[in-house]
Amino acid sequence: MSLLLDNLFKELPPDRSVDTKTFLDNVSSLPSFFDCLGSKVFSIIKSDINGNITKIRAVYLTDPAKYVTLQDILEAERDTKGAEWPKVGATLALMWLKRGLRFIQVLLQSLADGDRDENNPNLIRVNVTKAYEQALKKYHGWLVQKVFTAALLAAPYRSNFLKALSKGEDMQEEDCLANVRHFLVNYTATVDAIYEMYTNLNAELDYTV
Numbered sequence: 346m347s348l349l350l351d352n353l354f355k356e357l358p359p360d361r362s363v364d365t366k367t368f369l370d371n372v373s374s375l376p377s378f379f380d381c382l383g384s385k386v387f388s389i390i391k392s393d394i395n396g397n398i399t400k401i402r403a404v405y406l407t408d409p410a411k412y413v414t415l416q417d418i419l420e421a422e423r424d425t426k427g428a429e430w431p432k433v434g435a436t437l438a439l440m441w442l443k444r445g446l447r448f449i450q451v452l453l454q455s456l457a458d459g460d461r462d463e464n465n466p467n468l469i470r471v472n473v474t475k476a477y478e479q480a481l482k483k484y485h486g487w488l489v490q491k492v493f494t495a496a497l498l499a500a501p502y503r504s505n506f507l508k509a510l511s512k513g514e515d516m517q518e519e520d521c522l523a524n525v526r527h528f529l530v531n532y533t534a535t536v537d538a539i540y541e542m543y544t545n546l547n548a549e550l551d552y553t554v
Contacts, residue, residue, distance in 0.1 A: 347521065348377065348510050349453075349528035354535050361538045362414045365405050368535070372398055372442070378449055381509035382473070386496030390481075394445045400438035415439060416542055423546065430548050440550060443539045444480055450529065450536050452476035456503075457526050466503070473500045486553045 352374040355367060372394070379391035405412045412418045422436045430436060455472040462471045474497050482490060501509070507521045508514070543549045 347524040347528070348374075348381070348512055350524055353528060354531040356531050357534055357538055361534075361541070362416060363535060363538055363542075365401075365412050365415055365418065366409065368415060369398060369402050369405065371535075372446070375446070375449065381501075381506055383501040383505070384496045384499035386492060386499065389492070390445055390448065394442060397438040397442040397445070401435045401442070404435040415539065416546075419542065419546055419548055423548070430550055432550065432552075436548055437550070439539065440543065440548065443536060443543070444484065446532075446536045447540075448476045448480035450476075450533055451479045453525050453529055454533070456507075457522055457529065468500065469503045469506050470497055470500045473497050484551075484553055489554060 352371055354371050357363065376391045376395050376398075379387045379394075401415075401418070404418055411421065418435050419439070422434050423430070452469075452472050452475070455475050456469065460472055460475065462468055477493055477497060481493070485493065500506075504518075507516070507518060510525070511521050
């Protein structure tokens with residue numbers, strides 16, 4: 346069984362709201378994705394995702410009936426914090442979490458689309474680089490960018506990465522990529538919906554770490 350298919354995201358309702366409990370249950374399995382990338386440098390993203398999930402879950406558990414959707418959490422924090430979004434709380438945690446989720450999305454979509462370095466077709470460096478540049482790089486200062494540049498160079502072989510996604514099972518590459526495409530359908534819709542929510546609520550904070 347594929348690592349990605351162990352906890353598939355569900356189809357969103359027509360209003361594209363994201364159920365908090367379902368979302369937290371789904372994303373709780375994703376930090377192990379970064380183990381498939383091999384390099385310990387990617388553990389930075391893994392740790393960040395774990396920490397942000399914990400923060401959001403802690404807020405949710407204070408009042409599950411109040412925080413049915415992720416937007417319920419954001420709107421409640423906005424109402425208590427005033428006009429500007431502060432660099433604290435579940436709103437901030439979800440803001441950074443969605444960026445980590447976008448990294449996974451872009452990386453997997455790039456693989457599914459067949460993006461390759463023709464000179465090194467069994468490397469995923471081009472896919473990981475694309476994901477980092479689109480999802481995280483603009484939020485990282487010079488030092489953090491240097492750390493990740495080193496991590497990109499240590500990205501695993503394509504065959505090893507796909508085997509890790511398949512939990513060590515020997516699968517045909519196209520079968521593995523079919524699983525990736527299946528996973529991406531509702532996963533991408535969920536990540537996109539969270540980004541749209543931040544845009545609509547003007548909750549995005551643009552700063553570097």
